Amino acid sequence: MGVDLSILIVSYNTREVTLDCLRSLYANPPAVTFEVILLDNASPDGSAEAVAAAFPQVQLIASAENTGFAGGNNIAAERAGGRRLLLLNPDTIVLPGSLQALWDFAERHPERGIWGGRTLFEDGSLNPTSCWGRITPWSLFCRATALTYVFPGSRLFNPEAYGDWQRDTEQEVDIVTGCFLLIDHELWTRLGGFDRTFFMYAEEADLCLRAARLGYRPSITPEAVIVHLGGRSEASSVEKTIKTARGRVTLIRKHWPAWQRAIGLALFRGWALSRALGAYVARDRRGGPRDKWKIVWGRRSEWLKGY
DSSP, X not given: OOEEEEEEEEESSOHHHHHHHHHHHHHSOOSSOXXXXXXXXXXXXXXXXXXXXXXXXXXXXXXXXXXXXXXXHHHHHHTOOEEEEEEEOTTEEEOTTHHHHHHHHHHHOGGGOEEXXXXXXXXXXXXXXXXXXXXXXXXXXXXXXXXXHHSTTOTTTOXXXXXXXOSOSOEEOSEEOTTEEEEEHHHHHHHTSSXXXXXXXXXXXXXXXXXHHTTOOOEEEEEEEEEEOOOTTOSOHHHHHXXXXXXXXXXXXXXXXXXXXXXXXXXXXXXHXXXXXXXXXXXXXXXXXXXXXXXXXXXXXXXXXXX
């Protein structure tokens, strides 16, 4: 029998936070019928076994290999019977009323197709990464010239982060982040789910941009609030930065006009170089670390290939 909502969780090596996420979910369920489908990407920390023991009601898929975030969600969605799909990261904490608020937002604005909410850090402060603006030549120029970092509160110079908008109003956005993303199942199927070219990072950007081409308008509501711890499945900040860069390069190659792609890649190189030089100067002046950006710049031939 079908349900209203299928909640999809893809985990990798996050056993304890995944269990915390599930506890918070079942403590704060939506008022609609729902199912939880969790795919574990061959975690070496016993995540799958722990979930099976603690939450037998979860539909568990214990993958024999790491299929990535995009592939894992696509596999989980194949089992989903819900009218809508909620992509939920395992490193999140569901707060009271958050799932129902997101559902109600979708019911009020069904034409949007994709909906998201507001995310907080563990200390209750705003985690602004629940949504993003699309990558453009201007946004990359601002990053490469450090205007984004000098004027972080400016929508002009920090357009991808929407400047100093506190995510405290309902607003259409270019990209709803995959940590807390609700989508009509019919639209997901129409789009073919995630493009599995994106192993991890930027797959939701690609999904939202493709939905927008069909006339949908992804949006977020401040009424749906969760805690997003962030980065728990990625042990190295260097590796996360490189994977993120690969995803962004892939977005440029897929979504930008051919004549803009060379410009975009040049600006991307400029961004990484400016960060590396900035880190070098910061260390000289304040004794701070510079190794991360030195490594990222040194591995540019890797991430400039994209996925």
